Amino acid sequence: MSPVARRSMATREAWLSWLLLLALACLAPRAFATxxxxxxxxxxxxxxxxxxxxxxxxxxxxxxxxxxxxxxxxxxxxxxxxxxxxxxxxxxxxxxxxxxxxxxxxxxxxxxxxxxxxxxxxxxxxxxxxxxxxxxxxxxxxxxxxxxxxxxxxxxxxxxxxxxxxxxxxxxxxxxxxxxxxxxxxxxxxxxxxxxxxxxxxxxxxxxxxxxxxxxxxxxxxxxxxxxxxxxxxxxxxxxxxxxxxxxxxxxxxxxxxxxxxxxxxxxxxxxxxxxxxxxxxxxxxxxxxxxxxxxxxxxxxxxxxxxxxxxxxxxxxxxxxxxxxNLDAPLFANSAGAVSTLPAWRAQRSGDSLVLQAGLVDGLQPQQELRINATLEDGTVRSAPARVPQVDSDGARLPVPAALRELSGGALWSASPLAAPAAFALRVRGNERGLPQRLSLDYPASVLALGAGDTAAADVRWTDLGAAGQRIEVLSGALGAGTQLLADVAAARRRIETLARLKWWNQLLAMSQASASPIEGFEAVFEVWRGDRLLRSEPAQRAAAGQLLPLREGERAALQVRNASGASVDMVVVGIDGQGGLRPVYPDDPGETNRFERGTREAPAAKRFELPWLEAPGGRLLVLATAASPYTTPRLFGAAPLEAALPEVRVRGQLAPDKARQTYAAMVRWTGEGPSAR
Missing domain, CATH: 3.40.50.1460 (Rossmann fold)
Structure with a gap:
């Protein structure tokens, strides 16, 4: 072999060795993880x-x-x-x-x-x-x-x-x-x-x-x-x-x-x-x-x-x-923060030729929505089929078992997942030819719909990329707090659009909850204003009247007192939006923690006060949602928890059911104009 050929072979062997070492280095974290x-x-x-x-x-x-x-x-x-x-x-x-x-x-x-x-x-x-x-x-x-x-x-x-x-x-x-x-x-x-x-x-x-x-x-x-x-x-x-x-x-x-x-x-x-x-x-x-x-x-x-x-x-x-x-949607026995799927998986029970879903309107499920029905057999085999849900109640739904799955044995475990977020709740955004900001991160059922140039549908938001001058977000919907905001960059515009998409769903959820649910007897949420250790004024969150509690004066601070004397646990989410449009988790304040609020009785209520130091300027809102807990099901986050963008939706389950129909508490305290209002 000539010297040139030997040098060429040596060079190839060196490159192969280097590539092998590089591959082993890339695989090392997984290979040696224990x-x-x-x-x-x-x-x-x-x-x-x-x-x-x-x-x-x-x-x-x-x-x-x-x-x-x-x-x-x-x-x-x-x-x-x-x-x-x-x-x-x-x-x-x-x-x-x-x-x-x-x-x-x-x-x-x-x-x-x-x-x-x-x-x-x-x-x-x-x-x-x-x-x-x-x-x-x-x-x-x-x-x-x-x-x-x-x-x-x-x-x-x-x-x-x-x-x-x-x-x-x-x-x-x-x-x-x-x-x-x-x-x-x-x-x-x-x-x-x-x-x-x-x-x-x-x-x-x-x-x-x-x-x-x-x-x-x-x-x-x-x-x-x-x-x-x-x-x-x-x-x-x-x-x-x-x-x-x-x-x-x-x-x-x-x-x-x-x-x-x-x-x-x-x-x-x-x-x-x-x-x-x-x-x-x-x-x-x-x-x-x-x-x-x-x-x-x-x-x-x-x-x-x-x-x-x-x-x-x-x-x-x-x-x-x-x-x-x-993080229940993470892969089993793996070190991963990513979700296998960011769409919800709702448990279902088979009753003859029907499936009863443990999800309803308050979970973002809509009549005629397209679902994928999954049946897990005793050996772990999963069978799937598409379906539509014909009718949906406030907290449950029923649909026929898909024909392709009707012969399965009674030992199968059933679940249903939506194929997409419902368009009815989507934030309608009219932007420029570039479309929407990249990497929008939203939890079901909140979503964003881009309106094209020829689309005549009314927009909730208009987004304009001004280049070096920044990003302009014009909120056109009064329910979302109409107004114009100039933001520094696309990342800030993306966060603002995500917040508005969540807020649109919250408004829908609030209206549905108040229209279809009975109150939770013994549960109350009270909005308070304090100065130091002295309570100045308070009002039930559902009745907080405009101008009486807000705006805050110098030295005052806002708080929310939650008291559960219902005799059962409740699943609760408390979340806010500050005056700059940022999301503020209150309960739970960590996406890995349960949203269960503990059981209390009239003799020994469970109570906690949450400080709200960010609720001090026009545009701020505070949403409180709670539902009587249900056994052996997923306690609801209602799609309302403001989770980190890098995390999937976190859900928790396993509460006790009341003996009566599902009860729900819903309230939103918000600033409008010079003073707040409550819905």
């Missing part, structure tokens, strides 16, 4: 009477471990803390914190972590918390060594506080780790808040089919002897708070409920005590779900037969409804 899990199961409370012990947590961690191994987790990447499990460390308080610390030290950006806890929970008043719950109570997970003594920091010795869990989750998120948390534990038997009330039994039923209830009062726990002072809880790391784009959590019940453990599967030959949520999660994973939403839908589908049986056996108990929060 899936890890911490499984904690506490059956025995060694410092407490055995009557308070549980049976299933040791079985729960074994079931979850097997399920994770089938999902591709490495055996060496699963840490187990549980009593009664061979090779596992004991689940004591310090051991739990140490395991979390080691797991955090191992984790790198791109990793996935499951934090799983099975056992008892309890609640009590903790005045040291930065964020006070609406019902005033704090949640705690009980470790094996728990003692019934509240320390100087209001921390239960041997308990792991909710604020500590939150700090650990934040620490993982700050490192770019995707976190899935599962809590197969209830908060407490706090349905009755009177300390003198009778304490329900932990175990009920015959020995061969006993049901145990997870959740204790702090007063049931035996304190440590005086000579044994409670150990100070380990402090979790302090980390920068980041948006919860890489976060999902499943909870076995709402904060005021208890959850059962019993022999599962029912009537199964190999049935053994299991936590209901854990058993349902493991079963739902067998259907090979693609997203967290699909996984949770599978969990919810397994609950009704067990709940129906428990309701017959224990008719006076309030039974649990699971809750989920976070």
């Amino acid at each position: 899936q890890r899990a911490l499984l904690v199961g506490v059956s025995e409370l060694v410092n407490q009477p055995q009557s308070l012990w549980l049976q299933a947590p040791r079985n729960d961690v074994a079931l979850m471990r097997d399920a994770l191994l089938r999902q591709g987790f490495g055996a060496g990447d699963i840490t187990t803390l549980a009593d009664g499990v061979s090779g596992a460390a004991l689940p004591e308080s310090q051991a739990i914190h140490d395991a979390l610390s080691r797991l955090l030290a191992q984790s790198r950006s791109g990793d996935f972590v499951l934090l799983y806890f099975s056992g008892h929970g309890t609640r009590w008043r903790d005045a040291t918390k930065r964020y006070q719950e609406p019902d005033g109570l704090a949640e705690n997970f009980l470790a094996r060594d728990v003692r019934g003594a509240v320390g100087v920091d209001s921390a239960l010795a041997g308990g792991v506080r909710d604020v500590d869990f939150d700090a650990w989750v934040q620490a993982f998120l700050a490192r770019g780790v995707f976190v899935w948390s599962v809590f197969d534990t209830c908060a407490a038997t706090s349905m009755t808040r009177n300390a003198g009330a009778a304490v329900p039994a932990v175990a009920e039923g015959p020995a061969d089919d006993e049901v145990r209830w997870r959740g204790l009062r702090a007063g049931q726990l035996r304190a440590a002897p005086a000579a044994v002072p409670p150990a100070a809880p380990a402090a979790p790391p302090v980390a920068e708070r980041v948006a919860r784009a890489r976060y999902v959590a499943f909870f076995a019940s709402e904060s005021h409920q208890i959850t059962p453990e019993l022999r599962l599967p029912r009537q199964g030959r190999n049935a053994r005590p299991q936590g209901l949520l854990t058993w349902a999660v493991a079963g739902a994973l067998e259907r090979r779900p693609a997203t967290w939403r699909e996984l949770f839908d599978g969990v919810l589908a397994l609950y009704p037969p067990v709940i129906d049986e428990l309701a017959q056996r224990f008719p006076t108990r309030e039974l649990p409804s699971p809750v989920a929060e976070g």
Whole structure:
């Protein structure tokens, strides 16, 4: 071979080696990303009477471990803390914190972590918390060594506080780790808040089919002897708070409920005590779900037969409804903030040749809208067919099962997704020949429709690109606050158009809610004006009269007081627009947090005040929407939550249904001219 040929070959080999190294470098984050899990199961409370012990947590961690191994987790990447499990460390308080610390030290950006806890929970008043719950109570997970003594920091010795869990989750998120948390534990038997009330039994039923209830009062726990002072809880790391784009959590019940453990599967030959949520999660994973939403839908589908049986056996108990929060549309077991689909997926139930959708007008579903119906079979196979929904009610709809899917078995899980946002709610924008700004980001059902030169439809907005002089947005619709605004660049124009598109949907939603829904008895939202610690004036948000509360004077500030004494949880969104047209989330204020507002009663209402420092100039608006919660369904965000542009719509589900028709509260406080008005 000639020297020239050898040099040519060497050059090609060098290029190939360089390309190979480049490819490996590009693949490295995915190739070396790891899936890890911490499984904690506490059956025995060694410092407490055995009557308070549980049976299933040791079985729960074994079931979850097997399920994770089938999902591709490495055996060496699963840490187990549980009593009664061979090779596992004991689940004591310090051991739990140490395991979390080691797991955090191992984790790198791109990793996935499951934090799983099975056992008892309890609640009590903790005045040291930065964020006070609406019902005033704090949640705690009980470790094996728990003692019934509240320390100087209001921390239960041997308990792991909710604020500590939150700090650990934040620490993982700050490192770019995707976190899935599962809590197969209830908060407490706090349905009755009177300390003198009778304490329900932990175990009920015959020995061969006993049901145990997870959740204790702090007063049931035996304190440590005086000579044994409670150990100070380990402090979790302090980390920068980041948006919860890489976060999902499943909870076995709402904060005021208890959850059962019993022999599962029912009537199964190999049935053994299991936590209901854990058993349902493991079963739902067998259907090979693609997203967290699909996984949770599978969990919810397994609950009704067990709940129906428990309701017959224990008719006076309030039974649990699971809750989920976070980025439910992200792909399962992946470190991704992106959604598999940004269109909603509504659960459906089959009844003969009909499908009943758990979505209606307030969700943006319209009569004759085109849908895609999906049926997931027991083996994970998905069958789909197009359909139209003939009639839609305020919060539900019914349509025929598509002919192509009618032969499917009763074990299929059904859902429906719209093929596009409804045009009736679209913000009509007349622009120039360049069309609309690129990369508009909107959550269903808000959307934008560009009007062409020959389109005679009335425009809501006119957008003009002035080049170096900026961007002009002319709002032509009085309902959207007619006026002209000059913006610096296309990005600012895009954000303004997105806000106006949401506002158009909010106005439609407000009108529909007020026309079709009955009020939530015992729920109220009050708009307030304060000076320092003194309340100057207030008015129910639905009746806030023009000129009486706004404009604010020097030294005054606005706030919203929400009070729930309805006896049920509500799904609530509070969101605003400031005087500059920017979106202002109020509740929830983080897209990864649940929009559930806690249950309260007339004797012990759940209440919270939200400060509104941005509501101080003409053009500002405040929207309050709430609906009585419904069990085993998706609690509604109404398409009203102002999520980050980079995030998909986040939905939460799993509340209790009232015994009557759906109730809704809707109000919008807004500035018009020199003063505000309310609708």
